[in-house]
Amino acid sequence: MEATQFLAIQTETYKLGFIGAGKMAESIAKGAAQSGFLPAPRISTSIHSNPARRVAFESFGVKVLPQNRNVVEESDVVIFSVKPQVVRDVVLELRPLLTKDKLLVSIAAGTKLKDLQEWAGHSRFIRVVPNTPSAVGEAASVMCLGGAATDEKLFDAIVGLSGSGPAYIYLAIEALADGGVAAGLPRELAMGLASQTGSAFMASKTGKHPGQLKDDVASPGGTTIAGIHELEKGGFRGTLMNAVIAAAKRSRELSQS
Numbered sequence: 001m002e003a004t005q006f007l008a009i010q011t012e013t014y015k016l017g018f019i020g021a022g023k024m025a026e027s028i029a030k031g032a033a034q035s036g037f038l039p040a041p042r043i044s045t046s047i048h049s050n051p052a053r054r055v056a057f058e059s060f061g062v063k064v065l066p067q068n069r070n071v072v073e074e075s076d077v078v079i080f081s082v083k084p085q086v087v088r089d090v091v092l093e094l095r096p097l098l099t100k101d102k103l104l105v106s107i108a109a110g111t112k113l114k115d116l117q118e119w120a121g122h123s124r125f126i127r128v129v130p131n132t133p134s135a136v137g138e139a140a141s142v143m144c145l146g147g148a149a150t151d152e153k154l155f156d157a158i159v160g161l162s163g164s165g166p167a168y169i170y171l172a173i174e175a176l177a178d179g180g181v182a183a184g185l186p187r188e189l190a191m192g193l194a195s196q197t198g199s200a201f202m203a204s205k206t207g208k209h210p211g212q213l214k215d216d217v218a219s220p221g222g223t224t225i226a227g228i229h230e231l232e233k234g235g236f237r238g239t240l241m242n243a244v245i246a247a248a249k250r251s252r253e254l255s256q257s
């Protein structure tokens with residue numbers, strides 16, 4: 001596939017369905033609907049067991065249908081957004097409905113394209129590693145468009161970095177706010193300032209090396225270098241590297257289970 005096919009259907013009135021109404025599906029659907037890329041009434045999903053997920057999707061206009069099969073029947077593009085541990089059973093169960101006129105997409109971590117295509121019975125299946133900032137149009141998404149694509153071997157590392165990475169940054173934001181509170185700021189002010197300390201945005205917008213951006217912040221004999229010294233003593237960089245490596249390892253384990 002067929003990138004051209006995918007682009008071709010973007011301009012039409014295609015419908016998008018999510019099998020698995022979880023947090024990642026909600027982020028993608030919200031980003032698509034709220035950016036105007038795809039009107040919410042052309043997006044559907046169904047609820048597995050948690051009624052709160054219905055409210056989450058209906059709150060921004062997504063159609064909630066009774067069952068997975070209704071979502072497939074309704075959709076031109078079907079995104080499998082269930083956990084890796086159940087994606088096989090869900091694809092196999094829906095297989096009779098997964099006709100080749102539908103573009104199938106899996107976002108399940110550690111689930112190989114060749115397996116997905118085998119379970120569906122055809123190769124019009126692509127794999128994407130998204131991340132939750134898609135909800136606000138700031139996703140880092142990586143796609144593998146075909147079984148012959150050699151870049152799929154990078155996917156475990158990509159899951160560990162950009163798939164799981166937002167959680168590491170949110171942890172850092174929360175910790176920065178805690179530090180602000182410890183230094184005497186009211187909680188709300190500390191949280192607002194920590195969230196607005198938009199360093200990742202600077203790195204992507206300026207194209208400057210993060211080391212340069214860090215040097216620009218750290219005045220000689222100043223406050224920042226005192227803080228950085230503490231971070232280095234605590235093994236900050238090594239810990240972040242280990243987090244990415246651990247998540248990539250977990251993604252590899254999921255592909256073997």
Ligand SMILES: NC(=O)C1=CN([C@@H]2O[C@H](COP(=O)(O)OP(=O)(O)OC[C@H]3O[C@@H](n4cnc5c(N)ncnc54)[C@H](OP(=O)(O)O)[C@@H]3O)[C@@H](O)[C@H]2O)C=CC1
Pocket residue numbers: 019020021022023024025047048049050053068081082083084086090107108109129130131132163164
């Ligand atoms: N969250 C993220 O940032 C990212 C997630 N992913 C991938 O996205 C997928 C979903 O992750 P996430 O959204 O975090 O997980 P969630 O647990 O939030 O979502 C999974 C959803 O699937 C539903 N579900 C379970 N079984 C079925 C079934 N048989 N039929 C239909 N729906 C079912 C669950 O419903 P219930 O709870 O009622 O059982 C739940 O709502 C995973 O494969 C993950 O690897 C990839 C990149 C980033």
Ligand SMILES: O=C(O)[C@@H]1CCC=N1
Pocket residue numbers: 109159163164
């Ligand atoms: O935690 C997980 O398994 C998923 C995959 C990447 C981000 N969230």
